[in-house]
Amino acid sequence: MKRRNFVLGLGALAAGSGAAVGTGAFSTVQAExxxxxxxxxxxxxxxxxxxxxxxxxxxxxxxxxxAALDFTSGNDQVTGGGEGLNANALSTFADVFSIRNQGTxxxxxxxxPLVYTDIDASFFGGVEAVLAVFLVPRNPDGIED
Known part of the structure; x- marks a missing residue:
């Protein structure tokens, strides 16, 4: 009984390798x-x-x-004299950027959604300040064709 299983196993192995050789299979290719x-x-x-x-x-x-979002005083593109975002406030900026498919x-x-947080204990004379930024798509399901 063991011999019969062994012989069948070899037959299946030989048939499998013969099929691989018969299809023109190869082991390596080098092409530029x-x-x-x-x-x-x-x-x-x-x-x-x-x-x-x-x-x-x-x-x-x-x-x-x-591309980068820059809400600092070093952003020369923004006019008006502001130097950053308000402390202890919720600031919302809509329509900062758009994404467009230019491919075929x-x-x-x-x-x-992007979430960024930072804690600064030296802000306002040792009073802890927390900065949280959330980037949320305005209308992710309403993309125009």
């Missing part, structure tokens, strides 16, 4: 191929990140490198 990739700023990429119409001045770097294929885009 070229690939071309251009790197573009976020505003010119296939999936563009562009300043919004209302508060787009807070989006920096989209035209030359990687349809894309599916998912945006995960």
């Amino acid at each position: 191929r070229d690939i071309g990739i251009d790197v573009a700023g976020d505003s010119d990429a296939y999936l563009a990140i562009e300043p919004g119409d209302e508060n787009g001045d807070y989006l920096t770097g989209a035209d030359t490198s990687a 294929q349809d894309v599916e885009l998912q945006v995960t």
Whole structure:
């Protein structure tokens, strides 16, 4: 009985390897191929990140490198003399940036809400300050065609 199982096992193994050899299978291939990739700023990429119409001045770097949100006094794009966000306040900025498909294929885009927090014990003379930033898509299910 053991011998019969052993013989069947060898037969199946031989049939399997014969099928592999019979199909023209090979073990290694070496081939040279070229690939071309251009790197573009976020505003010119296939999936563009562009300043919004209302508060787009807070989006920096989209035209030359990687887009970033800048709510600091160092942001030269924002006029008016402000130096940052209010302490102990809820500030809301709508239409800071938009995302546009500039490629030839349809894309599916998912945006995960971003949460950032920071605690500074030296703020306001040792009184602890908490900074929380939430990035939430305005209308994730209402994307225009």
